[in-house]
Structures are given as C-alpha cells and as structure tokens.
C-alpha cells in the first residue's frame with residue numbers, strides 16, 4: 001500500500017507544480033518536460049505521458065516531438081500519472097487562462113469534491129455518477145458521459161470498474177481498499193467526446209516478429225521499460241533519435257496501438273478534475 005500512497009503524493013505534487021507553470025506565452029512542451037522531470041526527481045516513474053489538453057480537447061493531448069504549441073486564451077487540463085513498482089497515482093486539474101471560465105473550472109472541481117464526499121465501501125458506482133451529473137448540470141454544463149473514472153491496477157491505468165460521470169445504472173458497490181480514480185469532465189458543449197487527431201501516445205499490444213532491426217530494438221525497449229503502460233513518441237526520440245519508421249511499422253504490424261485525442265463533439269470547452277482514492281482509506285493525490 002505504501003507505493004500507492006507515494007505514487008499518489010508524487011502525482012499530486014507534480015500536478016500542482018505543473019499548474020503553476022501554465023501561463024500565456026509559455027510553451028506546452030516546456031511545461032510537459034518540467035513536470036516529467038519533477039516526477040523522476042521525486043522518485044516516481046511515468047504511469048503515462050503527462051497530458052496537457054486545451055479547450056475542446058478533453059484528453060489525450062501529449063506534447064508532440066518538437067511541439068510548438070504556446071498557451072494563449074485557453075482552458076488547460078493537466079493530467080499526470082505516476083507509478084512506483086506498478087502502483088499508480090492519477091490526477092488532473094484545470095487552469096483557466098481565458099479569465100472568464102471560472103464557473104466551468106469550478107463545475108468539474110465541485111463534482112469531484114462532491115463525489116469524494118460520498119465515496120466509501122458499499123457506495124454504488126451509479127450513485128457517484130449521479131452526484132457528478134447533478135453537480136455539473138446544476139452549474140449549467142454537461143458532464144462528459146463517454147469519459148469515466150476507472151479502477152487502478154498494478155501497471156493498469158484503466159482497470160475495472162468504470163466510475164461513471166452520470167447515473168448509468170451500475171449498482172456495483174465499492175469495496176474497502178479498492179484503488180480508483182474519479183475524473184469528472186464538464187463541457188460547455190455536447191458532453192460527448194469523439195476521436196480526434198493522433199496523439200503520439202502508444203501502448204504495447206503484443207509481441208510479434210518484425211524484420212526491421214530498428215523496430216525490433218524499439219519493441220524490446222518498450223516491452224522492458226513500460227510494462228504495458230502508455231508512452232510517448234517524444235520519449236523514444238530522446239532515447240533513439242528519429243524512430244518514425246520503426247513506430248509506423250510496429251503500429252501497422254499490430255504490435256503498438258496509438259491513441260487518438262478525445263475532442264468534444266460540438267467543440268465545447270472542457271474542464272476536468274481528478275483524484276486517485278484508496279476506498280475507505282485515503283485520497284492519495286490530495287496535497288494538504
């Protein structure tokens with residue numbers, strides 16, 4: 001259990017550290033890399049590449065290789081995942097650089113806090129969803145229904161159960177000691193996300209023979225280094241230089257899966273808040 005608490009604490013610290021760096025005129029990739037360095041400095045490893053998604057992009061925006069994005073009048077989500085020996089802390093917050101989206105940011109934060117107030121052994125998943133849905137709807141926004149919180153397993157970010165952001169009728173009860181992440185998203189738009197552009201975030205699917213020597217080398221590294229957790233093209237470029245061809249071959253060969261960005265269907269602005277919890281024990285990513 002210690003690793004879960006430690007991973008959560010590092011994730012919480014890295015989130016707050018990153019949130020302070022997000023300012024108009026700053027480069028997204030600079031903040032991303034500083035946050036990831038901070039995670040290593042604090043003794044953690046990445047459970048997934050640090051994601052900084054802006055505006056209608058709800059999730060899965062990861063700084064590209066040589067990403068030139070500069071923050072402007074944006075709603076910025078920073079989502080941080082840390083692992084220690086496979087134990088995971090997953091947490092997110094939203095920064096309003098528009099100066100006029102305070103209510104949107106507050107809606108997802110309040111939804112998270114209200115959900116956390118009722119989380120305990122025996123609480124049903126749909127009750128959590130209902131609290132999130134009511135809080136966000138009452139604030140005048142739409143909860144994103146097809147994004148949800150999730151169980152956290154060893155080296156598993158999206159483990160069962162699904163923790164819904166609306167009352168989906170799932171009456172499964174939470175159990176003492178279960179590790180979950182709760183992550184409400186509030187949108188000014190439809191509350192449905194669709195797949196957008198590629199993300200340069202990948203996940204290892206299965207080992208298969210590949211002829212290209214570089215692809216073989218990269219595959220061996222990925223298998224050894226990430227234990228099935230997601231990683232970024234950016235990280236591989238640092239290690240090997242340009243691996244575009246190798247990644248393309250591995251993706252085409254069904255060895256890697258590349259995630260897509262997740263974008264609000266009606267281009268609404270999206271806020272997010274997330275904490276990881278050991279049910280009945282502790283909110284691991286909360287920094288007092």
Ligand code: CO
Pocket residue numbers: 090091149150181183274
């Ligand atoms: Co999460």
